[in-house]
Amino acid sequence: MAEQRYPEIFAFNARRGIGLALAWGIPFAVLLYGLVVFDFSPVRLWNGLGQLGMLIRFMFPPSIDGVMWEFMKAIFETLAMAFIGTLFAALIAVPFAFLSARNVLRFSPGRFFVRRGMDFLRGVDQLVWALVFVRAVGLGPLAGVMAIIISDIGTLAKLFSEAVEGADRKPGEGVAANGGNTLQCARFGILPQVLPMFISSTLYIFESNIRSATILGIVGAGGIGYQLSERIRGHHWEEVATILLMILFTVYLIDWVSGKIRSRLIEGA
Template sequence: MPATATAHVDIDRYKRSNPELFSRPLTQRLRDWSLWLAFAAAVLFTLWWIDANPMRIVNGLSKLGVLVRLMVPPWPGDGLWEYCYAMFETLAMAFLGTIIAAVLAVPFGFLGAKNIVPNWLFHFGLRRFYDAFRGIDGLVWALIFVSAVGLGPFAGVLAIAVGDVMVLGKLFAEAIENVDKKPVEGVQAAGGSSPHIVRLGVFPQVFPVMMSHVLYFFESNVRSATILGIVGAGGIGLQLSDRMRINNWQEAAFIILMILVTVAIIDNICRRIRARIIEAGRA
């Protein structure tokens, strides 16, 4: 008998002796089909709920075409230097908010790490505290702080800082929990105290990861600061909102291009710095 025929016979015999390995049970197939049907039903119900229909899309695209034609050519008018100042204000908001959040997140990260504070009740309560703050969007914080401290970039800085501190604290805690134990044990063997263990055994390992997270959040906050300005937190977003409100679409288009170019430059710079930090951490 040829080798291929023998192999075929062996496979058939194996299928007969182990049918569960070659075909899923009926209950499992019914469960999978039920999940897919529930997913499709949820999508269809959501589309019906928001009244999504092809005619609304067609009408929206036609109106969008009119706006795009009104935006061409982009033109700064007499407000070029005003827009540049507002752009720097937006960058300052993102920078200060990120720095404040990062500094405050470091102690929260160490407190939230299981290998630093092993008390499970404290750890559980602190993590739920993080989750409560992370559930509030930065735009909501901006509205709160605009009402509390008034219009301007200070409200934007506070919104970014408060919105990011708990997210960074959670990320820092996860990085601290995954440190290599050998440097920590080396500091302990040398007679180091708890502060020495944290400063010499843990922090040098997690610092590159922390900086990588901080740079990523700074990139994101440059974009977020634009949106925060629309609700009164100052910066280029406020200028964009004003130009849209008076239907000055050419200047609005110029501001949008400024934002895109600035975000692209910041992303490129931060990506290069992150790559250097990661390489230095691996070395």
């Protein structure tokens, strides 16, 4: 009955059939290729789980003998890296966000080049930037801070520009009607609307950078990541467990505090 009423649905369509075959076939082919190339086998997984269980047994009980102060210093170093990097990235991203927004910069070629520049900054992973800056400025937290700043400028500029483009135009039009220029329209007509979102996005990126700064330390950018990599190389697994517990607690605490602040910003309090 339905086939008679809607023949176009049940009729064979070669183009649609080919499209469906490609939509299902290509991901399946990529999946098979990955499983074969990466030697994804149950035996290898089982052996890996056995090795992982052995390492976990070596980690307990965690050890803090003579290293607690060193680990605490490294944790604060990681927090400082994430905070300074996020703060500078957010401040630098604000003008680029306005230059990337259609309702602020009407000059299309200029907006295009700003956006592509931001795409380039966030398109390169922080780990790659860290390797570059370790080579440029040497080992230590400065390389990690620079990597966070460069990468997050592109990310925050993208998030901020979307908020600017979604802002209500009436306040800006009111400023323009009273003789305000483009800069004043952006400052008094748009910025008060999007500032809570700017802060919320910055806090979220700061949370992410706590974890990122740990990874950056492994490649020589200082902080708790450097301590973690040194303990893993030396097979001091009980100290590795201590570091992992400290990282988990720190990330949980920052996430909790940041979530409280973001919820108040969203509620308008």
